[in-house]
Amino acid sequence: MTFDGMRLYSPVLRVNNRDENIAFYEKNLGFKLISEENALAFFSDWTGSGSQFVIEESPAYRTRAVEGKKKLNQIILKTSQPQDIAALLAQGAKASKLFKGSKGYAFETLSPENDRFLLHAEDDLSSLVEVDCFEGQVREGFTGLSDFTIDQISLNVADLKASQDFYRLFEGLPVHLLFVAAEGPDLAVEPHVTWDIEFIEFRVPADYDLASLKVYLEAQGQDVYLDHKEKVLAVSDPSRIEVWFSKE
Numbered sequence: 001m002t003f004d005g006m007r008l009y010s011p012v013l014r015v016n017n018r019d020e021n022i023a024f025y026e027k028n029l030g031f032k033l034i035s036e037e038n039a040l041a042f043f044s045d046w047t048g049s050g051s052q053f054v055i056e057e058s059p060a061y062r063t064r065a066v067e068g069k070k071k072l073n074q075i076i077l078k079t080s081q082p083q084d085i086a087a088l089l090a091q092g093a094k095a096s097k098l099f100k101g102s103k104g105y106a107f108e109t110l111s112p113e114n115d116r117f118l119l120h121a122e123d124d125l126s127s128l129v130e131v132d133c134f135e136g137q138v139r140e141g142f143t144g145l146s147d148f149t150i151d152q153i154s155l156n157v158a159d160l161k162a163s164q165d166f167y168r169l170f171e172g173l174p175v176h177l178l179f180v181a182a183e184g185p186d187l188a189v190e191p192h193v194t195w196d197i198e199f200i201e202f203r204v205p206a207d208y209d210l211a212s213l214k215v216y217l218e219a220q221g222q223d224v225y226l227d228h229k230e231k232v233l234a235v236s237d238p239s240r241i242e243v244w245f246s247k248e
Contacts, residue, residue, distance in 0.1 A: 003174075006204050010052045011150070030088045086105050087142040090136045100129055106121070155241070156182035169222070202245050203247070204245050208245075210232075
């Protein structure tokens, strides 16, 4: 089965307070809020280059904080503009860890739900060295990131082999996934129960044959949902994180 022509649209994270999280993504990561639809908030970069990120509000009366380890270990974001990272830091982005590399600053930051992000501009992450302080000036007219891509999604998993085997079914997916063996009571809970990663959405061309993908996955023993218009296919990984394939 071929996965050519797909693109990563966004991981979708469940959050508690939408306004608090929107403020975090705008101030700390330099995202631009482009729209809100029902419980969803959609972000992009500030130049319209196609960067995307999505959160879904899920209030406390039906969703709760994760007990122990979260499924989401870390999301690594990369921008082509290292000066944007310095501008974010200069205007007050909160860094739990600060780094410097061959191209400039990078930093780790935690969302209100303790989702961990690393924002960098390096070609090689091994060049990053942790530093104690930032030196830079506020940049007049700076609004946010000019562009960003999701460089890596790191997941805590209870069964390392099962997760690796599942994602091997999708050789060629346009995202680097890293799996970290972990223990915790919520590492395989249903995605609507906790504030954590809910699903990862990929976009496919309008002529992509999702019905054939369904046949392929079912032959591998997977339980697959395909809507009657054959525009959205969903399957769950061993951690019960949903993987969506949606037509453009």
